[in-house]
Amino acid sequence: MADAQDRAREEFFSEAQEIVEGLGRDLLGLDEGQRTGRVDAELVNDLFRAVHTLKGLAGLFGANRMSTLSHELEGLLDDMRLGRVELTPTVLDLLFRSAELYDRILQNEKEGRDQAMPEVDDLIRELHRGKGGAPPPSPIGHYELDPGLLAVLTEYEEHRLRTNIAQGLTLFRLRVQFQLATIDQALDDLKAAAKPHGEIITYLPTGAGADADSIELDILMACKLTGAELEVALALNGVAVEEVARRPVAAVSSSPVPFDRGATAEGAAGTRVRDGSEARRREALDVASLLPPQMVQREAGGAGPKVPLDVASIRSVAQTVRVDIQKLDRLMNIVGELAIVKSSLTRLSDRLRAAHISRELSSDLHRLQRTFDRHLESMQKGILEVRMVPLGQVFDKLARVVRQISRDADKHVNLVITGAETEVDKLIVEELSDPLMHMMRNAIDHGIESRSAREAVGKPAMGTIALNAFQKGNHVVIEIEDDGGGIDTDRLLDAAVRRGVLAADEARTSSRREVLNLVFIPGMTTKSDVSELSGRGVGMDVVKTNISKLGGVIDLGSERGIGTKVTITLPITLAIISALLVDVAGRTFALPLANVQEAIVLEPDAVRRIDDREVVTLRGTTLPLCFLGQLFELDGSAVVGASPGGAGAGHAVTKRNGKRFVVVVSVGSRKLGLVVDTLIGEQDVVIKALGASLKSVRGFAGATELGDQRIGLVLDAPALLEELSTSPRDARQASEARDG
Amino acid sequence: MANLVRRPGAGLRRVRQQDRGPLVEYLAFALAGEPYAAPVSLVREILKPPPLTPVPRAPRSVLGIVSVRGQLVTVIDLRRRLRLAEAQPTRRARILLVDGEAGETLGLFVDEVLAVYRLADGEVEAAATALGNEVAPYIAGIARPGAARMAIAAPLGAGEAAKKRATMASAPAEEGGVVILLDLRAVLA
Numbered sequence: 001m002a003d004a005q006d007r008a009r010e011e012f013f014s015e016a017q018e019i020v021e022g023l024g025r026d027l028l029g030l031d032e033g034q035r036t037g038r039v040d041a042e043l044v045n046d047l048f049r050a051v052h053t054l055k056g057l058a059g060l061f062g063a064n065r066m067s068t069l070s071h072e073l074e075g076l077l078d079d080m081r082l083g084r085v086e087l088t089p090t091v092l093d094l095l096f097r098s099a100e101l102y103d104r105i106l107q108n109e110k111e112g113r114d115q116a117m118p119e120v121d122d123l124i125r126e127l128h129r130g131k132g133g134a135p136p137p138s139p140i141g142h143y144e145l146d147p148g149l150l151a152v153l154t155e156y157e158e159h160r161l162r163t164n165i166a167q168g169l170t171l172f173r174l175r176v177q178f179q180l181a182t183i184d185q186a187l188d189d190l191k192a193a194a195k196p197h198g199e200i201i202t203y204l205p206t207g208a209g210a211d212a213d214s215i216e217l218d219i220l221m222a223c224k225l226t227g228a229e230l231e232v233a234l235a236l237n238g239v240a241v242e243e244v245a246r247r248p249v250a251a252v253s254s255s256p257v258p259f260d261r262g263a264t265a266e267g268a269a270g271t272r273v274r275d276g277s278e279a280r281r282r283e284a285l286d287v288a289s290l291l292p293p294q295m296v297q298r299e300a301g302g303a304g305p306k307v308p309l310d311v312a313s314i315r316s317v318a319q320t321v322r323v324d325i326q327k328l329d330r331l332m333n334i335v336g337e338l339a340i341v342k343s344s345l346t347r348l349s350d351r352l353r354a355a356h357i358s359r360e361l362s363s364d365l366h367r368l369q370r371t372f373d374r375h376l377e378s379m380q381k382g383i384l385e386v387r388m389v390p391l392g393q394v395f396d397k398l399a400r401v402v403r404q405i406s407r408d409a410d411k412h413v414n415l416v417i418t419g420a421e422t423e424v425d426k427l428i429v430e431e432l433s434d435p436l437m438h439m440m441r442n443a444i445d446h447g448i449e450s451r452s453a454r455e456a457v458g459k460p461a462m463g464t465i466a467l468n469a470f471q472k473g474n475h476v477v478i479e480i481e482d483d484g485g486g487i488d489t490d491r492l493l494d495a496a497v498r499r500g501v502l503a504a505d506e507a508r509t510s511s512r513r514e515v516l517n518l519v520f521i522p523g524m525t526t527k528s529d530v531s532e533l534s535g536r537g538v539g540m541d542v543v544k545t546n547i548s549k550l551g552g553v554i555d556l557g558s559e560r561g562i563g564t565k566v567t568i569t570l571p572i573t574l575a576i577i578s579a580l581l582v583d584v585a586g587r588t589f590a591l592p593l594a595n596v597q598e599a600i601v602l603e604p605d606a607v608r609r610i611d612d613r614e615v616v617t618l619r620g621t622t623l624p625l626c627f628l629g630q631l632f633e634l635d636g637s638a639v640v641g642a643s644p645g646g647a648g649a650g651h652a653v654t655k656r657n658g659k660r661f662v663v664v665v666s667v668g669s670r671k672l673g674l675v676v677d678t679l680i681g682e683q684d685v686v687i688k689a690l691g692a693s694l695k696s697v698r699g700f701a702g703a704t705e706l707g708d709q710r711i712g713l714v715l716d717a718p719a720l721l722e723e724l725s726t727s728p729r730d731a732r733q734a735s736e737a738r739d740g
Numbered sequence: 741m742a743n744l745v746r747r748p749g750a751g752l753r754r755v756r757q758q759d760r761g762p763l764v765e766y767l768a769f770a771l772a773g774e775p776y777a778a779p780v781s782l783v784r785e786i787l788k789p790p791p792l793t794p795v796p797r798a799p800r801s802v803l804g805i806v807s808v809r810g811q812l813v814t815v816i817d818l819r820r821r822l823r824l825a826e827a828q829p830t831r832r833a834r835i836l837l838v839d840g841e842a843g844e845t846l847g848l849f850v851d852e853v854l855a856v857y858r859l860a861d862g863e864v865e866a867a868a869t870a871l872g873n874e875v876a877p878y879i880a881g882i883a884r885p886g887a888a889r890m891a892i893a894a895p896l897g898a899g900e901a902a903k904k905r906a907t908m909a910s911a912p913a914e915e916g917g918v919v920i921l922l923d924l925r926a927v928l929a
Contacts, residue, residue, distance in 0.1 A: 587794075632796030690795070690805065691814040692844045697797050705807050711793040 012061045013110055014322055019050050019057075020102040025396050026050070027095055031403070034087050041081075041160065041199075047095075048077040054102070065120055066105050072127035073098050083159035096403065097123055143171055143244050149204065149220065157202045164222030169198060171244035172230060174219040175206065183215065190219075193234050198223030220244075325426055328387055335380050336686030340707045342376055343683075345369050380684070387427075388572075391469045391478070392420035394433045398440055398467065405444045412451065412462040413444055419469035424476050424572055428550055432478075432570075435543040439480050439566055440465070442540070447484030447564050457561065459483065475594065476572055481565040487558040489515045496521075516556045520544045553667045553718045569667065579685045579704070581712065582663060583678035585634035588712040590685050590704055591674070595665040595717035599679055602660040616662065616673060623664065625673045626724050628715075631699075665717040672721050687714050698723060761861035766883075768857055768919055769836070769850040772824040775919045777883070778836075780856055782924050785837040789815075789829070789849065803849050806835070813837065815847035821927060822878065827851075840928045848927075857885045857919065864921060880923040 026047050033039040055070035057063075076094070079085040101120050108115065143165070153161065165171070178186050187203075194200055203219040223230055227241045234241075349369050352362040395417050406413035424432075448454075448463035455461055468479040489512065496502040496518050502510065519540045547554045552570035571577070571594055579590035580599070606616050607625065614625040628634075662673040685704035690697070701716035766777040785808075792804035792815060801820040806813050815835055819826055832852040840846040864881040 634796065688812045691812060691840075691846070692842050693814050693816075693840065693846065694795060694798055694802065694805075697795060699797060700795070703793070703805055703812055709790050709807065711805055711807055711812070713793065713795065 009061065011322070012057055013106060016054060016057055016066075016102075016106055019054055020099060020106065021393070021396065023047065023050050023099050023102065024400050027092070027099055028396065028399050028403075030087065030095070031092055034089065034092055039087055041163070044077065044081050044087075048074065048081055051077055063105070063109050065117065066102065066109070069098065069101065069105070069120060069124055069127075072124050076127050081159065082155050083162060094123070094126060096400065098127070099400070100404070143246055145171075145220075145244060149202075149218070152204065153202055160199065161201050161220070161222070164199060164201065167222075169222040169224050170226070172221045172223055172227065173242045173244055174221060174234075175216060175240040175242075176219060177214050177216050179214050181213065187217075190234065194221060194223070197225050197230065197233055323386070325387070328383060331383050332686060333688075335376070335383060336705065338376055339380075339684055339686070340705060342369075342373060343707055345372065384425075387425050388423040389426050389429050390420060391422050391424060391429060391432075391476070394429050394436060395420045395467060395469075397433060398436055401437055402440055402444065402465065405441055406448075409444055410450075411444060411448050413448055414462050414464050415467060416464060417467045422469040422471055422476055424570065428570060428572075431546060431550055435546045435568075436478070436480070438539055438543050440467075443480060443482040443484065443564070447482040447486075449485045453485075471572070472569075473594070476570050478568045478570070479565060480568075481563060483563040486560045486562055486564055487516060487519070487556075488560065489558075492516075492518055516558060519556065520554075548718060548722065553670075553721070555669070577685060577687060579683055579714065580663065581680035581683055581706075582661075582674075582676040583680055584632070584676050585629045587634060588680065588706060588710070589628070589676075590683075590712045590714045591663060591665065592701070592714065592717060593682065595667060597664040597666045597671070599661050599663045602662045602675055618664065618673075621671075623662075623671055623673045624724065625662065625675055626720065627675045629675075629677070631720075665721070667718045667721050670721055670725065672717075672724060674715070674720070685712075685714065763858040763860050766857045766859055766919070766921065767836070768854040769834070770852040770854055771819050771822065771850060772827070774824075775854060775917070776818075776850075776922050777857065777919045778838075778922045778924050782838050783836050784839065784845070786853060787835040787837065787847070789833055789835050806847060808837065808845070808847075811845065813845050813847045815849050816928075817849045818927070819849075819851075822876070838924060838928070846928060857883070859883050859885055878923050878926040880921045883919050883921060884917060885919060 026043050029043050030039065030047070033043065051070050051074045055067055055074055058067035058070055073095075076085065076091070080087060080091070085091060101117070101123060105117065105120065108117070150158075161171075176190065191200055199222050201220045201222060203217045206216045206218045221230075225233060227243050231239065231241045345365075346369060349362065349365045352358075352365060399415055399417065402413060402415045443465050444463075448465070449457075449459075451461045454463065464483050466479065466481045468477075468481070470477055493502070493507050493510070493515055496515075497504055497507050501518065501521055521541060544554050547568055547570070550570055552568055555567040555569070556564070557567070558564040571592070578593040580593055580596050582589050582591060600618070603616070607614050608616070610622065614627070615622045616625060617623070658677070661676050661679055663676055663679070664671060664673050666672075683706075685706075687702040687704055689702050690700060694700075699716055699720055701714045701719075703711050703713050706712045765780040767780045767783050768775050768777040770776070787806075787808065790806050792806055794804040795802060795814075798804075801816050803815045803817045806815055818824075829849070830851065833849065834853045835847040835849055836853075838846055838848060863885070864883050866881055
């Protein structure tokens, strides 16, 4: 029982979260619209519906604060829909603040905290004040409209009519005959045909019909075409298009609205009851039951906040299934087990063929095994696809944060997003949101200069941050690029030397990249004075750790005065990967193929030593080597009493006579040669995380089952690269710290 | 588990124990020739050791990882963790699956599983009084259960021989023998 309740609560949170996210998206659209001066009425409607649904949900689960907020917000949005309140930056701010508060309320509810949230109460009060207001004077009187028609317009339709007239569109009356049997479909088709050219404001049955099976509708439409063009565009048989004439200006009475609510009578139109409830309207107008659901729903929305949950919104939710990611993990585990069965099957089939027992039997088994392979592969792909979500999920949140931060920092920032549709594993998206948020904050706080500073150097006053995502092979690349002041490397170096992170002579010989990478060192970034001078902020070390945990790498490029670009390279999925199996000192390790570039035979004579490190030359470039057996201190290659990379290394190279291999791994633009004993082959493996007690062990992304109960460790190429690209001195210190 | 043996007469003894508090079951196992024990309720499963995969750079007390029905389990060598003398494991070695910190399942590698004892709180002596002042932080106490307290002999025993070993070869079976009760939480921390 409690279980079912918990599940329902869980559902509530995930649904509410989803709606709030959608809210944010719509608000950004509205923001855009407000700036360009063209507000999409559908967006306001969507917002209204979303808030309405939230209110219903909140009521259901006793989330009072959320329900009150929703109620007030709904009122404001309703007023906006009906044109009683104009979309001003102030109103927009209220809306954005609401979206943000929803997030926090949800968080609090989820954690079962019931603390006071004065900001919510403030907002509710403000919303309450913001509501209402007089509608702008109506231009409807300028048109020769049938008062009978006008009398039955809902408030919403009236508002749309006004808006369309204000936009200078022409009004048309269309008369169309519909077959009762097909009216739903036909009306939909008509709307679809009309949509690109204008908006259908309302429709009414005329009461005339050719026969008992058909009905004639009188449609009021605003459109930018001429009558003749509209007729062609609609391409509908028997549609009569008639332009609604404008009244001569002089004839316009000064009373703005020639129809007021009081004058409404059932008799006026004979067919519709104004201001009636949905049920009453249906009763009065038989044809209402024939109307397509969207229409009914739109009217229901117009009737105000009293109506129950929208039919359409329930339907759209039912289209998708929410799945706990752990359930998918479990499925993936099963696929992994099947992959093991598959390799056993392959071995069996090979043995059968080698034994020459029965040709027929063996080829049958072989065929079966091939089919099994194929289906297993598509199953694997299917599960992976289910786990994929577009990066837009986190980008949308970022856009809101950027708006907020740039406001707080009083900087004009234009965020340009590309590639929001790029898909990544759900887990990765979740883990990405904090690091990305952090970097956005940095880019605005420390990257983009103040307006005056920008103008002084001839840059546009509005700063630009580009957020790009794209797929590159098995990886997804996310770039955050600002056109701000860039990182002051000299001062960063000074600070590093002062802090003892770097010796003075090292500072002189450091490459630009090494200097930039200083921002990732914890001590360097948490101190405020450093962040002030470096122009790049707090916690880049945390960002880096988070990205590394996902198997990704982060790269930094910065040009003084021009800007900073952070590039994050991530694997698309964490769950299953193609791997190269290698043998080192009798142990099997797996290397994600995504990181493997090539494998070459190690020529012991070609190994040279530069800066305390073994390297080989590969097609003209220098490739640093890592002797895995030695790094992991495995049998036969443990170096006793010598520092890693010290004198023992040369010894290790020459000690064996057997051929060894160099597997070239690359992450981003960096490369490393891993020296292994044997290349075993490629295999798809399911990566499982090592237990929490092994968290501090560096160099492994997890482990995988190899069949026959054996487990192979999966090498974490990015971490190894990272570890070995720090200076040997650091590596020594790290290893001492580890051993001590 | 057909060869689990319930000792006759256990019901009679219960009367005598009523005034000493409720009975707790302890699983006794051998480490470097000494009997240790931990509450049975904390032990999820007893495994014959599958092939272990060592993890380079892991802390020394980590023997390696194994897969238990698809789940990776880190196996800890209790001898090393308790800084006891090391030796090659024998065929009788077992892995006890226990719940570690943060919901992680851990394997504890022991030399041999001996028996299950039922002990009342009153029978557990504080380690400080029994072992002097040098008490390792992971010892919860000691007990002298004797053969009479044994509820199950050689839980994983392969037959008569194992049972005999459990009752004969191990010190606690003799009257006055001492079993060291481990505080698993401290051991795993």
